[in-house]
Amino acid sequence: MSGYSRDEMMTVAASRLLWDRCVCFVGIGLPSAACNLARLTHAPGIVLIYESGTIGTRPDVLPLSIGDGELAETASCVVPLPEIFSYYLQAGRVDVGFLGAAQIDRHGNLNSTVIGSYGSPATRLPGAGGATEIAAHARSTFVMLKATRRSFVERLDFRTSAGFLEGGDSRELSGATGAGPVSVITDFGVLAPDPESRELQLSALFPDATVEEARAAVGWPLGVAAEVSRIEAPSAAELATLRELHARTREAHARPVHLPA
Amino acid sequence: MTQFLSLRAAIEQHVPDGACVALEGFTHLIPFAAGHEIIRQARRALHLVRMTPDLVYDQMIGMGCATRLTFSWGGNPGVGSLHRLRDAVENGWPLPLELDEHTHAGMAAAYCAGAARLPFGTLRGYIGTDLVAANPRIRSVDCPFTGERLAAVPAINPDVTILHAQRADREGNVALHGIVGAQREAALAARVLVVTVEEVVESLPPAMNSIVLPHWVVSAVSHCPGGAYPAYAQGYYGRDNAFYQRWDSIARERDGFREWMRRHVLESRDHGGFLASLRGAA
Numbered sequence: 001m002s003g004y005s006r007d008e009m010m011t012v013a014a015s016r017l018l019w020d021r022c023v024c025f026v027g028i029g030l031p032s033a034a035c036n037l038a039r040l041t042h043a044p045g046i047v048l049i050y051e052s053g054t055i056g057t058r059p060d061v062l063p064l065s066i067g068d069g070e071l072a073e074t075a076s077c078v079v080p081l082p083e084i085f086s087y088y089l090q091a092g093r094v095d096v097g098f099l100g101a102a103q104i105d106r107h108g109n110l111n112s113t114v115i116g117s118y119g120s121p122a123t124r125l126p127g128a129g130g131a132t133e134i135a136a137h138a139r140s141t142f143v144m145l146k147a148t149r150r151s152f153v154e155r156l157d158f159r160t161s162a163g164f165l166e167g168g169d170s171r172e173l174s175g176a177t178g179a180g181p182v183s184v185i186t187d188f189g190v191l192a193p194d195p196e197s198r199e200l201q202l203s204a205l206f207p208d209a210t211v212e213e214a215r216a217a218v219g220w221p222l223g224v225a226a227e228v229s230r231i232e233a234p235s236a237a238e239l240a241t242l243r244e245l246h247a248r249t250r251e252a253h254a255r256p257v258h259l260p261a
Numbered sequence: 262m263t264q265f266l267s268l269r270a271a272i273e274q275h276v277p278d279g280a281c282v283a284l285e286g287f288t289h290l291i292p293f294a295a296g297h298e299i300i301r302q303a304r305r306a307l308h309l310v311r312m313t314p315d316l317v318y319d320q321m322i323g324m325g326c327a328t329r330l331t332f333s334w335g336g337n338p339g340v341g342s343l344h345r346l347r348d349a350v351e352n353g354w355p356l357p358l359e360l361d362e363h364t365h366a367g368m369a370a371a372y373c374a375g376a377a378r379l380p381f382g383t384l385r386g387y388i389g390t391d392l393v394a395a396n397p398r399i400r401s402v403d404c405p406f407t408g409e410r411l412a413a414v415p416a417i418n419p420d421v422t423i424l425h426a427q428r429a430d431r432e433g434n435v436a437l438h439g440i441v442g443a444q445r446e447a448a449l450a451a452r453v454l455v456v457t458v459e460e461v462v463e464s465l466p467p468a469m470n471s472i473v474l475p476h477w478v479v480s481a482v483s484h485c486p487g488g489a490y491p492a493y494a495q496g497y498y499g500r501d502n503a504f505y506q507r508w509d510s511i512a513r514e515r516d517g518f519r520e521w522m523r524r525h526v527l528e529s530r531d532h533g534g535f536l537a538s539l540r541g542a543a
Contacts (some may be wrong), residue, residue, distance in 0.1 A: 028338060028339050029339070051365060052287050052288055052289070052440045052442065053287075053440055053441065053442070054440065063339070064338065064339035064340070064500075064502040064505060064506075065288045065339050065500070065505070066288065066338060067287050067288025067289050067338070067440045067442075068500055068502070069289070069439070069440075069493055069495055069499055069500060071440070072289070072439050072495060073495075078440055078441070080441050080442070080443065080445060080446075080472075081287055081312075081365070081369055081441075081442045081443045082369040082370070082372070082373050082443055082446060085365060085366040085369050085384075086366070086370070086384070089366070090366065090384065090385055090386075109389070113362075113391070113392070118391070118395045121350065121351060122351070123347075124335075124342075124346070124347045124350040124351055125336075126334050126335050126336030126342070126343075127332070127333065127334050127335050127336075127362060128333060128334065128362075128363070128364040128365070128390065128392060129313075129333060129334030129364070129365050130334075130365045130366065131364075132364040132366070132387060132388070132390045132392070133364055133365070133366040133384075133386050133388075135389075136385070136386070136388040136389070137385070158391050158395075159389065159390060159391045160390055160391070160392070161389070161390060162388055162389025162390065165389050174388050174389050175385065175388050175409075175410070176388045176389065177385070252502075253502040253503060253506070254503055255503075256503065257491075257499050257500070257501040257502075257503070257504075258498060259487065259490065259498075259536050259539060259540055260459075260486055260487030260490055260494075260497065260498045260536065261486065261487070
C-alpha cells in the first residue's frame with residue numbers, strides 16, 4: 001500500500017496499540033482519531049471515555065470538542081465530571097490514557113502549559129485539563145506528538161504532566177499509580193522507555209523512515225533500542241476506514257446549525 | 262423563593278463589580294447569554310471561575326470584565342488558542358489577568374468541597390507537575406489514617422454561579438441532562454445561583470437520578486431560549502462547531518474582536534437580538 005501521509009501512518013500505528021475491550025481515556029485531536037479507528041477496525045469492544053463524562057461512546061464522526069453532543073448521544077452512560085476523575089481514573093479503572101502535548105522530554109514528561117516562563121510566557125498554551133491526573137493514574141499512557149526540535153526537547157519549559165520524571169525509579173517514588181508513558185507515537189515511528197533508565201529510545205520505525213531522520217528530529221541524543229522493529233504500512237482497510245471517518249467528520253462540522261428561535 | 266427575572270434584571274441584581282462568578286457548563290449548556298449580558302452591563306474586576314474558559318470567557322476577558330481567573334484548561338476545544346485570554350496573560354491587554362490555575366481533577370475536587378461547605382478538597386493529584394510551584398493555592402495534606410500525602414485545594418465558593426439548563430418549572434426547580442460537567446457542584450457551592458433555561462414548564466416529570474436543582478437553592482430563573490448558543494443544549498440545538506472554528510479568526514486581532522463584539526453583543530438588546538444579528542450576518 002502506498003500513498004498515505006505521515007499523519008495517517010501515525011494514527012494507524014497508534015490505533016494498533018489498542019486492544020479490544022480496553023478502557024481508554026481519550027484526548028482530543030490525533031488520539032481521538034486513533035482510538036475511533038481502533039474501534040472501527042480491530043477493537044470493536046473498546047470502551048472510550050472522554051473527560052466530559054461520556055463512557056463507552058461510539059461517535060459516528062470525530063468530535064471537535066471533548067463534549068460534543070455526538071459523544072453523549074452514542075455513550076453507554078454519561079456521568080458527572082467529578083465522577084470520571086475520582087471514581088474511574090483515580091480509582092484505577094482506566095487501562096490507557098491517550099495524550100498529546102506541546103513538548104516532551106527524554107523521560108516522557110509533558111508540557112501543555114507555557115512556552116517561556118510561567119510568570120511571563122512567550123506563548124500561553126491551554127494548560128493541564130485532565131492530562132496531569134491521566135498521566136499519573138491511567139495504567140499506562142500513550143503519547144502522540146509530531147517530532148521537531150521544538151517539541152522533543154532537552155528541557156521542558158514547564159512540566160505539566162509526569163512521565164518518568166527524572167528517570168530510574170523516580171516515578172514509582174512520586175505516588176503516580178500508573179506505569180507511565182509506555183509508547184510515544186510520533187511521525188517517524190515509536191519511542192519506548194528503556195526498562196532501567198526509563199529514557200525514551202527509538203523502538204520502531206515507519207516503513208519509509210530512518211534512524212538518521214529520527215535522530216535529527218529529536219532534541220536530545222536519541223538512544224536506539226537493541227532491536228528496532230519496522231511498522232507495517234497502513235492496510236487498505238485501515239486507510240479507507242480512517243479517510244471515511246475524516247470525510248464524515250468534515251461534512252458534519254461544516255453543516256450549518258439551525259440557530260435557536 | 263425563586264425569582265423569575267429577565268436576564269437583564271438577574272445580572273443587575275446578582276452580579277456586582279468585583280464578584281467571584283462561575284459560569285459553568287462543560288462544553289454543553291454554557292451560559293453564553295448571561296456572559297453577554299454581563300458584558301453589556303460593563304461589569305468590572307470580576308474573579309471568573311470556570312474549568313474551561315471557552316469562548317464565553319475569551320469574550321468577557323477581552324471586553325475587560327475580569328481581573329482574575331480560576332481555571333483548568335484554557336483553549337478553544339479542537340481548534341487552538343483563546344486569543345483574548347492569551348493576549349491578557351501574555352501582554353496584559355486589555356487588563357492584566359491573575360491566574361489561579363488547576364487541573365480538571367483538582368478543580369472538580371474544589372467544587373465538590375465547596376458544595377459540601379468543606380474548607381478544602383483532596384485528591385491523589387498534581388503529581389510531578391510544576392503547577393504546584395506555580396500556584397501557592399495547591400498544597401498537600403497528610404492522611405490522618407494512613408499517613409499518605411495527598412494534594413489539597415481550597416474549596417471554591419463563588420458569590421454567584423450561573424448555569425444554563427434545559428428546563429425549569431413554575432416553582433423554580435431546574436432540570437438538566439446530557440453532559441453535566443461539574444454544574445451541580447458549582448451550583449451548590451455558590452451563595453447565589455442564577456439559571457437561564459430553554460423552557461419554563463408547568464411541572465417537571467419525576468426524574469430519579471437525573472440532575473435537578475431544587476427550587477430553594479435556585480435564586481433566580483430567566484427564560485432565555487438559545488441561551489447556550491454557540492455551545493449547545495441537548496434536545497434543543499447542536500453545538501455550532503463551524504462557529505467555534507470561525508472564532509479563531511474573529512478573536513485573533515484586537516480590533517476585529519472589538520468590532521465583532523460591538524456589532525453582535527453591545528448593539529443587541531438581548532440574546533434574541535444577538536441571535537438575530539447572527540442570522541443577518543449569515
